Amino acid sequence: xxSMNIKPPVKVVEWVGDGQxxxxxxxxxTRLPMEQTxxxxxxxxxxxxxxxxxxVRGAPAIGVAAAYxxxxxxxxxxxxxxxPALTDAGEYLKTSRPTAVNLEWAVxxxxxxxxxLIGKNTAEVAEGLLREAAAIHAEDEAMCLAIGGHAAxxxxxxxxxLTHCNAGALAxxxxxxxxxxxxxxxxxxxxxxxxxxxxxPLLQGSRLTAWELAQAGIDAVLITDNMxxxxxxxxxxxxxxxxxxxxxxxxxxxxKIGTYGVAVLARHHNLPMYVAxxxxxxxxxxKTGADIPIELRGAEEITEGFGKRTxxxxxxxxxxxxxVTPASLLAGxxxxxxxxxxxxxxxxxxxxx
Numbered sequence: 001x002x003s004m005n006i007k008p009p010v011k012v013v014e015w016v017g018d019g020q021x022x023x024x025x026x027x028x029x030t031r032l033p034m035e036q037t038x039x040x041x042x043x044x045x046x047x048x049x050x051x052x053x054x055x056v057r058g059a060p061a062i063g064v065a066a067a068y069x070x071x072x073x074x075x076x077x078x079x080x081x082x083x084p085a086l087t088d089a090g091e092y093l094k095t096s097r098p099t100a101v102n103l104e105w106a107v108x109x110x111x112x113x114x115x116x117l118i119g120k121n122t123a124e125v126a127e128g129l130l131r132e133a134a135a136i137h138a139e140d141e142a143m144c145l146a147i148g149g150h151a152a153x154x155x156x157x158x159x160x161x162l163t164h165c166n167a168g169a170l171a172x173x174x175x176x177x178x179x180x181x182x183x184x185x186x187x188x189x190x191x192x193x194x195x196x197x198x199x200x201p202l203l204q205g206s207r208l209t210a211w212e213l214a215q216a217g218i219d220a221v222l223i224t225d226n227m228x229x230x231x232x233x234x235x236x237x238x239x240x241x242x243x244x245x246x247x248x249x250x251x252x253x254x255x256k257i258g259t260y261g262v263a264v265l266a267r268h269h270n271l272p273m274y275v276a277x278x279x280x281x282x283x284x285x286x287k288t289g290a291d292i293p294i295e296l297r298g299a300e301e302i303t304e305g306f307g308k309r310t311x312x313x314x315x316x317x318x319x320x321x322x323x324v325t326p327a328s329l330l331a332g333x334x335x336x337x338x339x340x341x342x343x344x345x346x347x348x349x350x351x352x353x
Contacts, residue, residue: 008169009215019126024068033211044073051096058171059245063102067133070110099295101246101283143278144174146336151181158238164197165256166208167243177276178243232269240273251327251343252289260323272331289324
């Protein structure tokens with residue numbers, strides 16, 4: 001079996017209908033793993049809210065959702081004000097999650113596409129934008145498969161793989177980024193175990209990664225975040241592979257909070273750590289990770305996650321959603337265009353072309 005035969009266990013992002021009257025349908029990842037339900041987005045606020053509330057999450061999936069969100073926005077715009085209004089809608093969508101570069105990238109691409117539709121009637125504009133969003137969707141699926149092809153050979157040499165957060169099929173339109181090589185290696189008959197960090201405070205590792213790998217029949221073991229060091233010391237881990245929401249020109253990579261700590265642990269235990277991400281996740285306008293904006297989340301995610309209070313009332317909190325792993329701690333970055341190793345700006349630009 002080749003990577004081209006592999007499908008994700010569930011559709012995360014889907015467009016229903018035509019460009020004029022259709023709508024965006026998203027798997028509600030806040031309800032996983034206990035309930036598999038979908039949210040239909042029929043206006044820009046719906047899309048913004050779903051991105052902000054993590055109904056859809058993961059940089060590639062956010063980008064695809066935002067592209068379709070621009071189609072939804074276009075449906076409500078009068079011909080006379082189309083250009084400025086669509087730009088305003090795009091700027092609004094960008095505010096939902098500032099760290100994920102795919103969001104900005106997809107919105108800007110849709111705005112550029114709209115520029116080529118000036119002078120056409122409303123129906124033609126809507127269908128043209130839908131074609132562009134569908135192209136972004138299809139490209140993400142293809143990028144995931146390409147990443148999987150490059151990553152599988154690394155995973156096939158391992159018996160134990162650690163991952164953090166969810167950079168899987170649930171975070172993309174395809175088979176994921178960090179998990180792409182896992183899906184491909186599994187399809188080729190390779191046996192290995194994936195250790196999933198639960199990923200505090202929103203538990204994307206336990207709610208999402210563990211769920212989707214189990215759905216795919218891949219051997220997965222759930223551990224709490226503070227067990228990673230012990231599991232590494234016991235020799236159960238051969239490599240670490242994670243995703244990224246934004247990567248600077250020098251290879252510094254922003255990913256879910258806790259990733260930097262995993263990288264430090266991997267270096268101490270002499271384990272190779274890889275980031276897997278499509279070329280669209282790179283922001284070459286940012287020289288180093290120090291310039292990547294870090295989203296701060298609300299206190300309730302720490303003090304009363306999932307509706308149960310676990311902290312004193314009125315306690316102050318600090319809740320960065322991401323941290324930045326320096327390029328110096330990475331063995332490589334696996335992209336749809338090849339593996340960047342060693343990780344430095346020269347190799348980043350060479351591989352990305």
